[in-house]
Amino acid sequence: MEVLRGNNTSSSIITSIPSLHTLRHARRTTLNRVFGAVYTCAIIVLLYHHALNLIHSTTLSYFFITFSFFISDVILAFIWTTQQCFRIAIVYRDEFPENLEKVMKKSDFPALDVFICTADLYKEPPMSLVSTVLSVMAYDYPIEKISVYVSDDGGSQLTLFACTEAAKFASHWLPFCR
Numbered sequence: 001m002e003v004l005r006g007n008n009t010s011s012s013i014i015t016s017i018p019s020l021h022t023l024r025h026a027r028r029t030t031l032n033r034v035f036g037a038v039y040t041c042a043i044i045v046l047l048y049h050h051a052l053n054l055i056h057s058t059t060l061s062y063f064f065i066t067f068s069f070f071i072s073d074v075i076l077a078f079i080w081t082t083q084q085c086f087r088i089a090i091v092y093r094d095e096f097p098e099n100l101e102k103v104m105k106k107s108d109f110p111a112l113d114v115f116i117c118t119a120d121l122y123k124e125p126p127m128s129l130v131s132t133v134l135s136v137m138a139y140d141y142p143i144e145k146i147s148v149y150v151s152d153d154g155g156s157q158l159t160l161f162a163c164t165e166a167a168k169f170a171s172h173w174l175p176f177c178r
Contacts (some may be wrong), residue, residue: 018099026090036084043077112139112146119153126162133166138177 049071057063114136118124129150136148152159 018096019105020096020099022096023092023093024092026092029088029090032087032090035098036087039080043073043080047074047077103110106142109142110144112141113149115149117150117151117153118159121154121156121158126156126159130158130162130166133163134170134173137170137174 047070050066050073053066054070055061057066116129116132116136118129133148133150137146139146150159150163
């Protein structure tokens with residue numbers, strides 16, 4: 001996609017397409033890997049210690065206490081191990097959404113469906129719901145390509161009234177946002 005060919009088959013015009021994002025690797029990745037290796041060794045030694053205590057337990061109560069420590073440490077070691085995949089290769093991304101229109105036309109943008117769910121009138125006040133709906137409707141996105149759906153599991157009349165008033169307000173306010 002980086003090479004565009006012209007009408008002349010013997011020459012090619014090389015143009016660079018603007019980047020939509022950049023990817024940078026973190027500098028501390030090596031330090032995280034060393035820490036992970038040391039921590040893994042410490043976990044193995046701890047589990048080995050618990051296994052020896054289980055084998056050499058003399059009373060039933062000491063066995064159950066040691067076994068519960070062993071199980072809890074196995075669970076915590078599993079949790080730590082699954083979290084390490086995010087720390088092995090840390091990357092930072094910088095997005096450039098302003099370059100999207102340089103890559104494709106607005107008519108080629110995919111359709112976007114936004115679902116906003118609410119359930120409790122007191123935990124999720126209608127004012128914050130209306131603010132969210134208006135913010136989504138003000139996206140810099142083609143109007144015919146975006147749909148906003150509100151799902152109210154609580155079935156509140158106040159939420160319905162707030163969304164109705166937001167729709168009326170949006171007809172006046174949204175043209176100024178574009």
